[in-house]
Amino acid sequence: MRMKRLLLAGSFALSCSVLAPQELNLRYEVADNGNSVMVSWDQVDGASWYRISVDGVAVDSVQAGSGTSFRITSEHAGKVVRVEAVGTNITEEIDFSPSVTDLILFSREDPDTLHPEASGLYYYYFERYFISDTSNWFRIDFYIGDENGDDTADLNSPRVYGINNEYNMSAPWGTGNCAPDSGYALTTNLVQGAEFALWLSYDQEWGLADNFARITVDSADSFRVELTIHYQMEYGLRWVGK
Numbered sequence: 001m002r003m004k005r006l007l008l009a010g011s012f013a014l015s016c017s018v019l020a021p022q023e024l025n026l027r028y029e030v031a032d033n034g035n036s037v038m039v040s041w042d043q044v045d046g047a048s049w050y051r052i053s054v055d056g057v058a059v060d061s062v063q064a065g066s067g068t069s070f071r072i073t074s075e076h077a078g079k080v081v082r083v084e085a086v087g088t089n090i091t092e093e094i095d096f097s098p099s100v101t102d103l104i105l106f107s108r109e110d111p112d113t114l115h116p117e118a119s120g121l122y123y124y125y126f127e128r129y130f131i132s133d134t135s136n137w138f139r140i141d142f143y144i145g146d147e148n149g150d151d152t153a154d155l156n157s158p159r160v161y162g163i164n165n166e167y168n169m170s171a172p173w174g175t176g177n178c179a180p181d182s183g184y185a186l187t188t189n190l191v192q193g194a195e196f197a198l199w200l201s202y203d204q205e206w207g208l209a210d211n212f213a214r215i216t217v218d219s220a221d222s223f224r225v226e227l228t229i230h231y232q233m234e235y236g237l238r239w240v241g242k
């Protein structure tokens with residue numbers, strides 16, 4: 001009896017080995033002004049349904065034969081999207097994890113000329129720049145300075161000081177892992193412990209040339225701030241999971 005089972009297992013493995021491996025070919029599009037991700041995949045043999053999850057938490061399921069796409073809305077925003085073909089061992093993922101930069105910046109009112117006041121994106125991370133060096137200006141995405149005169153350091157769009165004409169506005173983060181749709185300003189007071197959304201944009205309309213980041217204020221006084229920036233590398237996507 002034992003021998004017979006082993007022979008059956010052997011012939012099964014042999015017959016499977018001649019078939020091309022199946023793939024979901026999981027793909028996506030940023031949708032809904034950057035709030036949603038539309039995922040789609042190929043049907044695979046043997047799947048009874050497809051489980052969609054974000055960061056290990058099930059979002060929904062799609063029965064086999066009833067569709068091969070799903071829109072993941074902002075309430076489920078996170079980092080890793082997974083689609084599992086239940087009934088097979090086929091699982092594929094898309095990783096929307098942000099890059100992370102820690103920064104110390106100073107107010108442009110700080111008299112110490114060795115203290116950098118501005119920052120800009122260099123590939124996927126933020127670099128520090130001196131406002132005094134105008135050759136840096138085209139690289140600057142925001143700078144620190146008390147532009148509204150209330151003795152607190154502010155996060156400012158480069159447009160405020162005429163550094164360049166990008167908008168790059170900020171807004172209180174709100175809740176969840178999705179940057180807000182509205183409430184953006186050119187100048188935002190930085191408060192220790194607060195979180196802000198940074199919207200990198202050449203105009204004031206959302207588009208697929210834009211990027212979003214999530215800024216945590218680790219400390220802030222009138223001259224010096226420490227920031228942690230999570231940057232979503234996917235164009236247009238408001239999701240920034242931590």
Ligand SMILES: [Ca+2]
Nearest residue numbers: 146150152154
């Ligand atoms: Ca201020």
